Amino acid sequence: MGEGVEWALHSCLLLAWVGDGSSVPVAKLAAFHALPRAYLNKQLQALVRAGIVSSTPGVRGGFRLARDPARITLLDVVSAIEGPQAVFRCTEIRRRGAGAQAPDSDFRLPCAVASAMHRAERAWRRALAAETLADIMQAAERAGPSAPRAARTRLEQAQI
Amino acid sequence: MGEGVEWALHSCLLLAWVGDGSSVPVAKLAAFHALPRAYLNKQLQALVRAGIVSSTPGVRGGFRLARDPARITLLDVVSAIEGPQAVFRCTEIRRRGAGAQAPDSDFRLPCAVASAMHRAERAWRRALAAETLADIMQAAERAGPSAPRAARTRLEQAQI
DNA sequence: GGACGGCTACTCGGATATCGCTTGTCCGAGTAAATGCGG
DNA sequence: CCGCATTTACTCGGACAAGCGATATCCGAGTAGCCGTCC
Numbered sequence: 001m002g003e004g005v006e007w008a009l010h011s012c013l014l015l016a017w018v019g020d021g022s023s024v025p026v027a028k029l030a031a032f033h034a035l036p037r038a039y040l041n042k043q044l045q046a047l048v049r050a051g052i053v054s055s056t057p058g059v060r061g062g063f064r065l066a067r068d069p070a071r072i073t074l075l076d077v078v079s080a081i082e083g084p085q086a087v088f089r090c091t092e093i094r095r096r097g098a099g100a101q102a103p104d105s106d107f108r109l110p111c112a113v114a115s116a117m118h119r120a121e122r123a124w125r126r127a128l129a130a131e132t133l134a135d136i137m138q139a140a141e142r143a144g145p146s147a148p149r150a151a152r153t154r155l156e157q158a159q160i
Numbered sequence: 161m162g163e164g165v166e167w168a169l170h171s172c173l174l175l176a177w178v179g180d181g182s183s184v185p186v187a188k189l190a191a192f193h194a195l196p197r198a199y200l201n202k203q204l205q206a207l208v209r210a211g212i213v214s215s216t217p218g219v220r221g222g223f224r225l226a227r228d229p230a231r232i233t234l235l236d237v238v239s240a241i242e243g244p245q246a247v248f249r250c251t252e253i254r255r256r257g258a259g260a261q262a263p264d265s266d267f268r269l270p271c272a273v274a275s276a277m278h279r280a281e282r283a284w285r286r287a288l289a290a291e292t293l294a295d296i297m298q299a300a301e302r303a304g305p306s307a308p309r310a311a312r313t314r315l316e317q318a319q320i
Numbered sequence: 321g322g323a324c325g326g327c328t329a330c331t332c333g334g335a336t337a338t339c340g341c342t343t344g345t346c347c348g349a350g351t352a353a354a355t356g357c358g359g
Numbered sequence: 360c361c362g363c364a365t366t367t368a369c370t371c372g373g374a375c376a377a378g379c380g381a382t383a384t385c386c387g388a389g390t391a392g393c394c395g396t397c398c
Binding site: 321322323324325326327328329330331332333334335336337338339340341342343344345346347348349350351352353354355356357358359 | 360361362363364365366367368369370371372373374375376377378379380381382383384385386387388389390391392393394395396397398
């Protein structure tokens with residue numbers, strides 16, 4: 001799994017704490033976590049394409065959440081960064097080589113291996129879809145109730 | 161996820177159908193699915209290190225399952241190929257950059273983002289551990305009852 | 321005829337190269353604010 | 360003093376390289392079977 005998923009999730013968490021009031025430029029977000037600015041921008045573009053965050057250009061522009069944190073699931077973010085394709089991709093090797101000479105009736109049903117792997121993957125996606133960004137916020141605030149205010153302050157002070 | 165997982169699973173399925181009676185050389189397994197022989201050998205070595213299959217050198221050597229298919233889970237195979245590390249790896253970016261200047265109390269608990277991701281990943285692993293190689297065999301035989309016999313025959317005929 | 325020693329062919333195993341994708345970087349298009357000028 | 364056109368600085372967005380892991384390959388170590396020879 002790509003490292004960008006972690007970056008995107010933490011960036012969304014920050015944007016959620018900032019709120020819809022103001023946009024945060026990518027330079028601030030990158031400075032907050034000491035991440036490469038341009039590459040983080042690339043990941044945020046993927047979130048924009050997925051409709052999770054919205055971007056505004058111009059002198060006071062930046063990124064902000066496109067909808068309420070309670071309506072943004074982890075699956076949304078993961079799918080936006082990693083792409084729509086399944087983690088396990090069946091290449092149908094059963095239809096290649098000597099094994100492909102079996103009677104067609106054996107290939108009527110989908111590949112049993114792929115079915116099992118996809119079943120497990122659905123469980124993963126279900127767990128990801130069950131957790132929202134608001135849940136993450138709550139969990140983080142439970143550890144430190146001052147986290148949201150502190151995040152806003154550090155974000156403001158963060159410089160390139 | 162690497163392509164080797166699919167290869168390893170299908171190879172284990174074949175070895176399960178062949179049974180413990182005889183060893184199957186990697187050349188036969190590769191020819192059955194039209195896979196690169198040497199690289200498949202590399203993947204099977206990982207299965208050997210994990211104790212899933214056993215290898216015997218020599219003129220009638222090859223690979224065979226090390227234990228009963230009902231005692232081999234998909235998680236065993238996936239872990240053997242992909243390695244023990246988690247799919248989502250937390251690099252603790254919250255402790256870097258401007259955000260790290262928050263009070264230490266905020267870092268007492270583990271990262272909320274990583275916790276949520278790992279929770280979902282545990283669901284995935286649980287689903288993988290619940291399915292055994294014997295289950296895959298049953299599902300495949302339900303599609304074509306002649307699959308095991310056909311597989312043995314094609315394996316014997318398969319040539320480099 | 322039986323047994324033993326050497327030989328051969330075949331197998332796995334790890335060291336070695338190649339490719340594609342993730343990661344990282346750069347510069348241009350576009351926009352909103354600020355500013356100076358004219359009425 | 361107010362409104363407008365221009366300038367300017369700052370933002371995102373997509374095009375362009377680099378590094379690293381997955382992919383693919385080769386050759387050597389080792390073993391089991393086979394054959395010839397000797398007793």
